[in-house]
Amino acid sequence: MFDVSFSAGHNNSRVWALASEKLTSLEIGYIPSVMVAELFSPNFGFHQSLNCIQPSILPNIHKLCLSVDYITDAMVGKISKGLNSLTHLDLRDAPMSEPGVTSDLTNSGLQQINQHGKLKHLSLVRTQEFLSTYFRRVNDLGLLLMADKCKTMESIFLGGFCRVTDTGFKTILHSCSKLYKLRVSHGTQLTDLVFHDISATSLSLTHVSLRRCTLLTNHAVTSLASNKDLKVLDLRDCRNLGDEALQAISTLPKLKALLLDGSDISDVGLSYLRPGVISSLISLSVRGCKKLTDKCISALFDGSSNLELQELDLSNLPNLSDNAVLLLAKSRVPILELRMRQCPLIGDTSVMALASMVVDEERWHGNSLRLLDLFNCGGITPLSFRWLKKPYFPRLRWLGVTGSVNRDMVDALARSRPFLRVSRRGEELGVEEWDNSDDFYMHDYDEMDEFERWLLDGEDENADEEMVNAEAME
Numbered sequence: 001m002f003d004v005s006f007s008a009g010h011n012n013s014r015v016w017a018l019a020s021e022k023l024t025s026l027e028i029g030y031i032p033s034v035m036v037a038e039l040f041s042p043n044f045g046f047h048q049s050l051n052c053i054q055p056s057i058l059p060n061i062h063k064l065c066l067s068v069d070y071i072t073d074a075m076v077g078k079i080s081k082g083l084n085s086l087t088h089l090d091l092r093d094a095p096m097s098e099p100g101v102t103s104d105l106t107n108s109g110l111q112q113i114n115q116h117g118k119l120k121h122l123s124l125v126r127t128q129e130f131l132s133t134y135f136r137r138v139n140d141l142g143l144l145l146m147a148d149k150c151k152t153m154e155s156i157f158l159g160g161f162c163r164v165t166d167t168g169f170k171t172i173l174h175s176c177s178k179l180y181k182l183r184v185s186h187g188t189q190l191t192d193l194v195f196h197d198i199s200a201t202s203l204s205l206t207h208v209s210l211r212r213c214t215l216l217t218n219h220a221v222t223s224l225a226s227n228k229d230l231k232v233l234d235l236r237d238c239r240n241l242g243d244e245a246l247q248a249i250s251t252l253p254k255l256k257a258l259l260l261d262g263s264d265i266s267d268v269g270l271s272y273l274r275p276g277v278i279s280s281l282i283s284l285s286v287r288g289c290k291k292l293t294d295k296c297i298s299a300l301f302d303g304s305s306n307l308e309l310q311e312l313d314l315s316n317l318p319n320l321s322d323n324a325v326l327l328l329a330k331s332r333v334p335i336l337e338l339r340m341r342q343c344p345l346i347g348d349t350s351v352m353a354l355a356s357m358v359v360d361e362e363r364w365h366g367n368s369l370r371l372l373d374l375f376n377c378g379g380i381t382p383l384s385f386r387w388l389k390k391p392y393f394p395r396l397r398w399l400g401v402t403g404s405v406n407r408d409m410v411d412a413l414a415r416s417r418p419f420l421r422v423s424r425r426g427e428e429l430g431v432e433e434w435d436n437s438d439d440f441y442m443h444d445y446d447e448m449d450e451f452e453r454w455l456l457d458g459e460d461e462n463a464d465e466e467m468v469n470a471e472a473m474e
Helices: 009-017 033-039 073-082 107-111 140-147 166-175 218-224 243-249 267-271 295-301 322-331 348-356 407-416 450-457 461-473
Strands: 025-028 063-068 088-093 121-126 155-159 181-185 207-209 232-234 257-259 283-285 311-313 337-339 371-373 398-400 421-423
Touching (some): 033 073, 073 107, 107 140, 121 181, 140 166, 166 181, 218 243, 243 267, 267 295, 295 322, 322 348, 407 421
Parallel strands (some): 025 063, 063 088, 088 121, 121 155, 155 181, 207 232, 232 257, 257 283, 283 311, 311 337, 398 421
16 A cells, blocks of 8 residues: 555656556555546556556556545446456545536446456445535446346445445345345445345355445344354444344354444343354444443353454443443453443443453463453543553553543553553544455454563563652642
């Protein structure tokens, strides 16, 4: 990944002439759509010396990931026509103003996708980073035209196609027989009917994400559960889902990641995941499920053994208290990432319980946690910072706190633990800049190398003194 903003228009050909013919994957964090269309234009660079640029730009690119200002028909057409070996196309835009006809994606643009028939993964996403907008010029016809050329597609992600109805989405499911990853976000007209007869298809879905598809109900999840190979199920912000959906999910033996943020589930519903699904889960998120209480922890973990759970998100649960964290610590689940941001009843007792938690008798206290997010938790005081120092949480790499608790103590903690990233502004921890969360992703936490261990063993005594002084001033 690199920044192309340095490149003036008249120098583009010289810049891209430096790219090796062996380059197979290209990811650019931001590039104007005009430059993309120019880059893959058949005549690009020919006004320059023939020694400066190849007749075919980036001829062996298989994977292309671009973040642009606008996804347009011209861009999609030239990429699809110019890259003969393309198997993975990932485009996302973030319009700052409503795009006009010539600077937007339409049904005609979708018809140009996969002209060489080699595309396996397609991602087209309009984000709402700057403006609440969507692909206004794409409807069911566009997906019908696209599906005709995408029958061998294995992974599809469509975000911001708010004019597409069940007809369009159903065409994708019934046309792409090899599809195993499906992700739709902001599918405001997608309903249960899309999945009503999915069991009659030859699909074997393993990854399904339907974030912010607000019309979905428990019936859709029941239909999806016929895919017993499901490994990732993302149903964030599907607010009509309740305990009946969890009953269906409990029949999925291979499920690894389950995201239920903002749904209408209860403690009783979560108990349906035990003992079957909870033993296979690696990631679970119930952020913003307002009905959940402390009992959800015992419903999940009471009596369970040999759990593989590594990521747990309990953020924005108004009824979750320190008692739940005490139960969690007692369960000895080897969690790597624990998020409890914006829980008003979580306080110092939770930090002490986690710091004292022993997952393995031969390991350090609180040793398994790599990420702990306590941003805006109502009961956190300076006392918690004493338990965030060494030797507690020796493997912690990400910490989220409210900086206003005690700015000096937060700064001193950050200096005393140079390999700990302390966030105090409320940003999400551990989120990559380019986050394609349709794939199940686990952070690769490297073990400390010899130099890092030497640094930590020789911890800065001045930093410790700073924390002591900050505590004294409190």
